[in-house]
Amino acid sequence: MPMTHVSMRSGKPAAYRTAVLEGIHETLHTSLGVHTDAFFMTVREHEDANFHVNMSFPFARSSDVLLVQITLTTGRSADDKQRFYQDLVARLARNPGVNPADVFINLIEVAADNWSPGNGLAGQNPTSAAAA
Numbered sequence: 001m002p003m004t005h006v007s008m009r010s011g012k013p014a015a016y017r018t019a020v021l022e023g024i025h026e027t028l029h030t031s032l033g034v035h036t037d038a039f040f041m042t043v044r045e046h047e048d049a050n051f052h053v054n055m056s057f058p059f060a061r062s063s064d065v066l067l068v069q070i071t072l073t074t075g076r077s078a079d080d081k082q083r084f085y086q087d088l089v090a091r092l093a094r095n096p097g098v099n100p101a102d103v104f105i106n107l108i109e110v111a112a113d114n115w116s117p118g119n120g121l122a123g124q125n126p127t128s129a130a131a132a
Helices: 016-031 077-094 126-131
Strands: 002-007 041-046 066-073 103-112
Touching: 002 016, 016 041, 016 066, 016 077, 077 103
Parallel strands: 002 041, 066 103
Antiparallel strands: 002 066
16 A cells, blocks of 8 residues: 655646546556555645756756655565556656656655554554454
């Protein structure tokens, strides 16, 4: 169950922000097998003075750059991650129209026992522990 945080400059409409989150979630599901109900996501909007991103390294970016940080359980291969990156930028290019160069992605992988989705339970499958 990944936790996703997206940072962007202020000013985009709610429909744009929603499309970004939904695009990320759908790509996590289709490319990495994340459960369809496992969405825990935030958008943080920043004024220009609080959002410093290199606009030319290693290639040109626009002011619409998105910083996407996703924490998820470890275990995906490098090929899986590459497929996710490519699928995500393609999906966000289609809707809401984000330039692929403007999608900066950082995956943070952690062990399953580093998660507690609630009720003080740990691990990936807390519902089975709750039933016990």
